[in-house]
Amino acid sequence: MSDLIPVRVQCPYCWEMLDTTVDPSLSEAEYVEDCQVCCQPIVFVVVVDENLVPAVTVRPEND
């Protein structure tokens, strides 16, 4: 059981900075979460390296 890691991403629709968390026990994950500000679906792509440092990229769902 590992702790969630807080990350900050920028919404690809409204460009607001969003605080969220990722699960470092998954080495790779892709999921959709609605923006907390504009409620549009953001695709999160999370890759966790061997030091458990997550790299998060976001893109619009219909890109």
Ligand SMILES: [Zn+2]
């Ligand atoms: Zn947004």
